[in-house]
Amino acid sequence: MLYEVDLAVRVEDALDELPVDGRQKAMETIAATLVWPEGWPQPGGWHGAFAFGPRSWVWFTAFLGGIQVIDIGWTG
Template identity: 70%
Template sequence: MPYTVDLAFRVEETLDDLSEDGRQEIMETIAAALVRPDWWPEPGGWRGAFVFGPRSWMWFTAFLGGIEVIDVGWAG
């Protein structure tokens, strides 16, 4: 089943400001969460979850059929 990813506006801005390495790692972290719906919080409401990469993190919430990435960070 294909899933959808929505990015909050500040996430898009953050990705634009990162180096290629940072952007790549954050996108890999998002992809890892997207294919693991068992990591997702219950859809609806404002429950969120964190996923961590080697030097990155993302905070997201779930809806039916996908996730919304609320914030990201990279320690690079």
């Protein structure tokens, strides 16, 4: 099944400000989150969840068929 990801404006801005390595790690965490729907919060409403990568994290909500990434972080 194909899933969709929406990035909040501040996430897009944060990705633009990261060094190439940081951007890559954050995108890997987003991708891993996207393909693991069992870890998504219940779609709709204001339920959110965190997903953690080796050096990054994402805060996201779910909707039918995808996720919206609200915030990201990277430890450089």
